[in-house]
Amino acid sequence: MSMQATHASASVHHALGRIGWRLLPAVPFVALLLAWWIAWELLQPSKATLPPVADVVDAIWISAANGDLWTHTLASLWRLLLGAGVGIITGIVGGFVAGLYRNVSEFLNPLVVFFNAISGIVWLPLMIGWLGIGTALAVFVIWNTVFFIVFQNTVLGVQLVPQVYEQGVQALGGGRWETIRTVILPGALPYILTGIRSGLGFGWRALIAAELVGASTGLGHMIFQAAEYHRSDIIIGGCLIIGTIAIAIDRWILLPLEQRTIERWGLVIDVTKEQ
């Protein structure tokens, strides 16, 4: 009887421990909110310097209710989709060409190193003159950021596919195209996806920076405009939304994609094929 009781209490402890473990990641967020709230109550700063927590929630709520928030968010996401889409496609195609032909990659490498160093917002002043302010400018900046990261990872992935596999398919009568499709593409895919993931991280940052000065819509523009009116509640709310979108794209779309590919093309397929 008593043993059962201790057993039960142990499992209760265990369950509590597990719930606590699950809740632990929320602690810093709660602590920050509390610190913010206490700091505001104690110091009573002006609302332009540090708004109370409730104001930030209100600002997001009002912005969402009158539709501004959705307009800006959709404008940013649309630019990200366009710029990253073009960047990923051109990066993969270019990366395959450079990866398959050593002469091409050796010739291009110095240029890639240089243009990678100035990728993204460094182009802003020049491109404002060429493309004007707006979506084209933002799309260019994202494309420029994403392209080089995806390109470099694709080249690496293509070059790292062991030649034995290529020769194996060729020995069995596979043509050039077949080798690319069945060997090099799956072999390079994990690298390509890593490139896309890291490229989108940099791309989203570049977009926000580009929107600060080079757009009349978008989340970057929203927070920069708020600075002019000293609306720090909108700025903080906007920053939280920017971070949430970035983390959502990474966690829910890119990370699962990457893991599934690595699982599918990585170790698992080798084992099943050898069996």
Place this chain on the structure above:
Amino acid sequence: MSVAAAPSAALARPASSLSLWRGLRGFRILLPFAALIAIWWTVKVAGNIDDGLLVSPLQAWDAFVHLVTHGVIAEYASTSLRMIGIAALLSMLIGVPIGFAVGTNRYAAHSLEGFLRFLQSISGIAWLPLAIIWFGFSNTTTLVIVIYSLIVPIIFNSMIGVRSIPENYVMALRSLGASRLRLVTDVYLPGALPSIVVGLRLGMGYGWRALIAAEMLVRKGGLGDLIFGARTFGQIDRIMVGMIVIGCLYIVVDRLIVQPIENLTVARWGLLRQ
């Protein structure tokens, strides 16, 4: 020297003509740029493009000489370099100890991982409007933004680095009576260093871009200010010179400082890549 010498150089390489081979390598690096400048010049002349949109390589060179002889480049570049240097140093000095403190406690590490990820996904530049309200259009604003961009990846990777050290090493040293300081210098630091360097490199990538963007908006010196200021006066030659200088400086910082550290740690701590 160029084309005709190539086959013989390739043949003679193992024996003697190392300097010729080096010269050829230098040529190989410069050739793509020569091609690019040729294309640039052709586009400019053939398209008869206005100076307000694109200048010729010669005009850009003239602007470069002008900016160098008047000390403009030196002043703006040193502002940027000083800023990124101070930010990197402070971020390492503050970030690594925080990362270690968090990483050695599994509860702290578990609770802070998501928070740090969230902070890392809010780019430093997004905080710029708030930083401008708090610190005005000043160098403090820029510095805060750059440190934020740098320190989060450094804390995060220091933490991951410490977490990845096998616990046996810590226990072995402890059972031999090592102090906490010994643990840090003999286990945590060497074990986490490759990961810290990864964090530093990522942080430098984020930080440098945040620096340029912040300088564009704060307008208190730095290369971002140089090219964005030139924009308002339509000085395309200055913009292009500024872009080239930014690219070269980033490559120099990355190749001469960050990459050697990485190679050193990777080679020394036995993760040598082929």
